Amino acid sequence: MTDEVEPNFDREWVEFFDPDDPETMVRADLTWLLSSWGCIFGRHPESGGCPGIEKDQPADGCCLHGAFYTDADDIARTRQAVKKLTPETWQLYRRFKDTVVDDTLENSEGEEEPARKTAVVDGACVFHNREGFGAGAGCALHQQAMRDGVHPMEYKPEVCWQLPVKRDFKSEHRADGTDIExxxxxxFDRASWGPGGHDFDWWCTGSPLAHTAAEPVYRSYATELAALLGKNAYDRLAELCAEREDRGQIAPHPASVAARRHLEMPRRL
Known part of the structure; x- marks a missing residue:
């Protein structure tokens, strides 16, 4: 079950124009959105917990390399959330001057550009509480959001709450001379990480181990998708996903298919 399916499998897509912006088309991956993927970080290893992207640090999940911020607003929002943390809720409280560090990130042209990200301390993100910490292992910001009764997206860096959904933008020039966005x-599969993604020891989206959620991604990630697309565009997407779900998929996610087969296998007594 920890094995990953082969990449480059068949996918089915749907396109529709954003109800709030008729010049923007949404192109959505139904194979992914109807999959049964769900985050398994924090589960006990014996019950199929996250093996982590580095086999020597399974308890750290995908928090090893820190998170790149999208913009200044992303940094400011996270810094406001950090003010809510205490030594009892954040293992690395006040062990550094700043949680933000300078780095570089490859752009769409393959060129390195200046970027800012969360600091990495002792082999993992500065906000990652390690195993054995009193408040529990995992993201200190995520845990604080749970205590405050708000969605984690309000406290965490954008990339952290978006993963493993990938949103991209591009312009297309049509044969009739018009341009659309x-x-x-x-x-967000291995390839989406760039060359480094293929060095991970494990990545969840391609593994049947992580495709055991009770709901498809378009429903379990409804809040995140609405934030990425806007409410009206998400509502339309949900309608199309539900219709495809009722009719049956042409190209279901192979990891979800493998997970279902595993669950349906008779157990030996």
């Missing part, structure tokens, strides 16, 4: 919603 396209918002792409799909799976």
């Amino acid at each position: 396209v918002t792409l919603i799909t799976e």
Whole structure:
């Protein structure tokens, strides 16, 4: 079950124009959105917990390399959330001057550009509480959001709450001479990480181990998708996903298919 399916499998897509912006088309990956993927971080290893992206640090999940911020607003929002943390809720409280560090990130042209990200301390993100910490292992910001009764997206860096949903933007020139903007919603698979993604020891979206959620992604990630697309565009997407779900998929996610087969296998007594 920890094995991953082969990449580059068949996918089915749906396109529709944003109800709030008729010049923007949403192109959504139904294979991903109807999959049964769900985050398994924090589960006990014996019950199929997250093996982590580095086999030597399974308890750290995908928090090893820190998170790149999208913009100044992303940094400011996270810094406001940090003020809510205490030594009892954040293992690395006041062990550094700043949680934000300078780095570089490859752009769409393959060139390195200046970027800012969360600091990495002792082999993992500065906000990651390690195993054995009193408040529990995991993201200190996520845990604080749970205590405050708000969605984690209000406290965490954008990339952290978006993963493993991938949103991209591009412009398309049509044969009739018009230009449209396209918002792409799909799976953040290994390839989406760039060359480094293929060095992970494990990645969840391609593994049947993580495709055991009770709801498909378009429903379990409804809040995140609405934030990425806008409410009206998400509502339309949900309608189309539900209709495809009722009719049956042409190209279901192979990891979800493998997980269902595993669950349906008779157990030996």
